[in-house]
Amino acid sequence: MQFKSIEDFVSQQLELLNLERDAEIAESRKLQETFSAKQLQEKGVCILNLVVQGLRSGLYGRTIVTFGSKMVGKELPSSNMSSGDIVGIFSNSSSSQLEKDQICSGIVSCVKSSTIEIALDSECENIDLNDNECYKLLQLANNVTYRRLKMGLNSLKNYQGPAATLMNTLFGEQQFSSANVSLPPILLGHDNDLVWFNKNLDRSQKEAVEFALKQREIAVVHGPPGTGKTTTVVEIILQTVKAGNRVLACAPSNVAVDNILEKLVSNSSVKAIRLGHPTRMQEAVQNRSLDAVLSNSEARSIVNDVRRDLDAQLKQIPKSKKRGPIFNEIKNLRKELRERETKAVKEVLSHANVILTTLTSATQDGPLKHLLPDHFDYVVIDECSQATESACWLALTRAPRVLLAGDHFQLPPTIISPEAARRGLGLTLMERIIQRREDGKSCVRMLTTQYRMHRDIMQWASDQLYHGKLEAHPSVASHLLMELPGVEDNEDTGIPLLLLDTAGCDFHESATSEEGSKANSGEAALVFLHVQRLVESGLPARDIAIVTPYNLQVELLRQMLSGKYPQLEIRSVDGFQGREKEAIILSLVRSNSTGQVGFVADVRRLNVACTRARRHLCLVTDSSTTSRATSGLVEYMEQHGEVRSAHQYLQEMDNVVVPEIGSRITGEAAKPRKVVAPSTITIDSNQTKQEKEEIAAKVKAMLTEWAASAECDASSIKEFPSTLTAYERLIVHQWAEEHGYQHRSVGENHKRRIQIYKSAVTIPQQAGEEIQPPDNEQSHAISFDASASVKNDADESLPKLVEKMELKESDVSSSKKKKNKKQNSASGLENQKVPTKDKHLKHVVPPLAVSEANDNSVKCDDCQKQVPKQNLALHRLRCTGAGPTEQAVKPKQKPAIKPLPSMISTDGKTKDLNRNEKDIDDVLSEFRKLDNVCNYSTCKTGISLMGQLCLFCQRRFCLSHHLPEIHGCGDAIRRQARSVTLKQGFVAPGSLPVKPKVIDTTKRAHLQRKLEKKLEDMSTQRAGKKEEKKKK
Structure with a gap:
């Protein structure tokens, strides 16, 4: 944009500044009139529950008030306030946020994690701020900046x-x-x-x-x-x-x-001289501030004497009843201080x-x-x-x-x-x-040469914005977290780029109001787990930063992590520009069905967020909610980094406590939702029959190819990783049964995996594997984990993961780990377990004696099929719908669930029903009947008319058993109560002694006089009664 003349520029800029000023005032007024103080705090323009922690004098005698949380040592909530902003000071009990109702105003002098300093305006310096009351700060439209900009533009006219x-x-x-x-x-x-x-x-x-x-x-x-x-x-x-x-x-x-x-x-x-208040500056340069230089100048003794007298008078204000003389003395001292400081400032600046x-x-x-x-x-x-x-x-x-x-x-x-x-x-x-x-x-x-980022972290920004001209200096081009002292070499510290994709996990964003800031509790739980992994790998928390575009997400993450990792930095993107950390975790928050991403779509904002990382960048986002910029970033990380679905973390996330985001949540996350483990989530319903058949065909094709290869011999065991979905595990079990292979599940929780092998291999039992001791001719008896249900499918199928891993291997062939894998494969090390993240079939050859395959089989009494003896237990479980009681593993129940009435025989025992004989309509009918009966295990009360839904276990109970403490959800409601207490910062009213209310001195004196008069009247009445008795 070019201008015809300087006058044209000035007039246009003044007009645009007026528009900006009007918009700022309108936004401020709208916030104050339509939102509560709590909502304003969530938007970052208000800070509640503050108390006065100190008063002192600043440069030119200005009064500096230090505010802190009423809970000693507690950090202030995240806000947009920074040095130079204008704020209004209100009583915390006041329901009004209008400027006309404010006690006074001032300019933010310094913002720290637990305190904020305000330089009071000159007309407010005699205001009495009681240190026994609570206050709130509200960000106001910045009139000072506007006035200075307007003055500067007008000075350009006729400039010489x-x-x-x-x-x-x-x-x-x-x-x-x-x-x-x-x-x-x-x-x-x-x-x-x-x-x-x-x-x-x-x-x-x-x-x-x-x-x-x-x-x-x-x-x-x-x-x-x-x-x-x-x-x-x-x-x-x-x-x-x-x-x-x-x-x-x-x-x-x-x-x-x-x-x-x-x-x-x-x-x-x-x-060098630094203008501004020293508390706004970094500690390393405070000695170069104008205040510090003045304190070491020749005039310092006189100025300091005047300042000491002024501070002494300021401290007397809360204690004195007659404050008029004190205010007059303060006025005179300030005038003298300004004159002497002006002379000293002129001398110091002229020599710099x-x-x-x-x-x-x-x-x-x-x-x-x-x-x-x-x-x-x-x-x-x-x-x-x-x-x-x-x-x-x-x-x-x-x-x-x-x-x-x-x-x-x-x-x-x-x-x-x-x-x-x-x-x-x-x-x-x-x-x-x-x-x-x-x-x-x-x-x-x-x-053109950058000295911060790993080349893979740098390249996206270089190609997207800088025409590919950026080059990574050799000292940083390939550095990783695992190269830092004391940091382990593992799957998290050995990669520069990691994408945690929440697509399909129902981790929707939430907001506290229609126009409020946004948060995502699912992403917050993922961030928590990744921070925990990095710290457990030896990376100090001070070398990690979490960056997110929204203040509400910043607040949520601070509640979850700041207590455990005090040195961990959690900031908004705007607040982290110009900074860097060894590891950056970027949470984009947005996840919705409409694909709206808001200002996250700004490629410049993404550029800032991603280029803060030195060795490791972790992006947490929903790949189905993207803009042009974010989709390009996601595609780049899929091609050059490691991709993990959030489904892989769901079971760990079940143990993460996420505080409540707010009382007025709107959006797709408005309904109460709990982060669930793989054993309770159902995603299979999203897949069509054709998709399932394609997955089954691909898995069976891979297994058949392996069985026909030279790798498959009498001594080999094929082990599948823990990333298989429940449906894929079922296909593997079925294939092994049909082709006469032994199969078993080993490991616990998220490390659970499947092994298949020839029947004659002797293998010792491993920790966590669910097998029974062999019976005579049976080598192994197998029982299923309850989490291996067909319904408990994951979003990322095995073939899709294989395709992504193969693409990654071709694109990132220079990785040290992958070079080692290729060397191991080429050298024929068949007696070792080759660890790899890029292959789904792991080759394990235990050094054990083996014999020829056993072809013994038996006929099933129910379906008359020939099945291997070792798989008879599993076949019966699938064929009849109920396995032998000695093989059943009792899952942990919370609370107890009643069996279907049709499954109970007359003697009270559960019937062994054949699935083929049970019509689906009858099953649904039985479940509908259960909906009308209390879900407490020993209760048969009907709840069709009156019942209560538990928000924690999502079951209905009668009025006698609806309390969470009665039916088994006591831990959940106690956990929720603790999180609410931590978020609000105070205990429920009535549970602690009430602090006596401080009364104004004038009102106190009036009440004292009234009390004394009443006591005198009562004393006079008593004296009159005594005289009457004596007369009688």
Whole structure:
């Protein structure tokens, strides 16, 4: 977008800013009027249940109030509040969120995990905040930023300052000037080459530095994730200072400014000053803050004396009854403090050669007002792509040359108004320069070598956004988690990319209101399990971060994980830009039948989320709910990473306690739902008869091929992995029975697997296998696990998994593990179990003596079929519908379930019915009868008219047995009660002593006088009665 003139730009930007301001006010008002305080907290714009933890004075005498949770040590809920935001302070008991009902307002000074500091407005400094009351903070429309932006735009009209040529160039009134041919001699060495402060810069970084130093007006450094953009910017600043120039370094956020300063302070030749409150800064750079430098200046003793007197007066406010004199003294002290600090600030800033600040603080109403208009020679704006152009102009007018650094393919500035966004308010200065057809790209240099990510993590972003130009430095190109000290080499730490697909698991998203933030409890449970696996593998929790687009999901994950792993970081995508971790787990949350993904569809947001990972990226999402961007990412991870279905984790998820998301849940997850294990989930109904026949045909074809191969001999055992579905296990058992092979199930829970072998092989019993001791001629008697039901099918069939694994093996042939597998296969190591994740049939050859196959068989009494003796028990179980009682394994029951009435004989024993003789209509009829009887095992009360459904076991009971503690769900309701208590942060009313209510001092004095008068009247009455008695 190009503008006809500077006046055209100013008028358009002011109009768009007004639209944005109106939208911000309207949204704020709508939130305040339509949502409760609890809902506002879930949306990230309100924090409840706060108490005053401290009062102190800040720069220029401003009062700083520290708020914390009323529960000592508890972390504050996730919110959108950050330094510089305007907030209103309300009484926690007030039901109103309107600005007219607020106690006072202020600006967020610092946000920590358990506290938030507010700098009170000047008109609110005499407000008495009682430390015995609870308060709530509500984010308000930011009028300060709007006022500063408007003032900065108006100053561009008729501008005649040091940046006049730069301004004309940026608005197209003149072309970019040609670069200088050579660098200043002071920067060159004996060989006329640039002397580098950082000798480890790569080729693209050095080219960018030399290019920026030669440019006459503007240089743009495009730095994709991990390419060392800030390192390059710091080198340019150091070289500029060495040439005798003074630099103003800015960024849209405090974190970005601190990153520059942290790298600058290592060089002693730089006199750097950081504007802003020290508590907003990282601890490593707080000593370079203006406050810290002032405290070490010559005027510090006088200023500190005044500040001590001011703090002492502030502490007296809650204790004193006569506060008028105190407020007058505070007013005088503040005036004296401002005068002395102004003089000291002017002296400190004039001696600095680098001043760092946020863009919105680089205005004439801040500390920079003490400097001359032409004080700076060079302006640096880092993360320029995250700031609106109007914000950039607050700093651009202060110097004739500028360096812009950023990545316009990462998160853009946040724009609330759709109309303002459509008309170009979100278009950044960096984008506008690059889009100039004539000479825009001539002032841009892109960094191409990244030092953060494994090449597989990097490649998707490189191909999608950076035209495939990114290269991974050899030091990081193939690094994995398992290479870190103390980390095991396993299936989780040995892969850079992992996709946990929740498709078909019914893990729908949920929201607390129609427009509220969203969460996904199923994905949260998966994230919990993966974090647990990584930590158990030896990876410290501090090296893991969970990133998700929604605040409600952040809050849910923090409730589940922060207590167990305090060093684990859980943040939104917007809050994690510019950061990195060894392992990133990305939960996309969205899962619905309509395929809506919201702002997750923004490829720039996905770019930021994925490129935070160094060695391991785990994506948790529903592959059936995708946009163009997310589907491309899912396809890439399917081709280059490992894919696991959430079905593989369902049994482990049954032990994960997921807190309730909210009281007003809407969407497809609104109904109460429990994460269920494979033994209780039914997915087979989604498959058609034709699909089942295709699965059975493929499994049987593979088994037949194996039986005809040279691998199948009298000594071989074929073992299937635990990933087989119940239906596929049934096909394997049937095939083995039909072809005269022995078959058994070994292992427990999610590690359960099937083995088939020739009948004469002698195998010792393994832990967890369900077999009976051999009887004379029978080698093994087999009993089925209750979880191996035909109904308990999984979403991912065996043939589909084989196809995916084979595709992965062909695409990722360079993997170390797979090379080892190929070597093992080629060397003919037939006496070892070859571990592989890519093959479904594992070859196991135990070193045991074997004999020829036994062809003994018997005839079934029911169906007259010839079956092997060893499989007779299994055949009877399938043929008659009930196996021998000595082979039955009693499952754990909760609660007891009644058998069908038709299955009970007259003597009270269960009949052994043949399935072929039982009509399906009769079975359904029996179940309908059960629906009208209490499900408690010993109760026969009818519940057709009056009954109660248990939300935990989903069964109906009579009024005598409907309480969970009575019919067997006591543990479930206690677990729910604990989670509710932890989420709400307080115990139910009446269970603890009530804290006495604090009464206002004026009202207390009135009540005291009233009490004294009443006591005096009563005393007078008693005295009068005594005199009357004496007279009598």
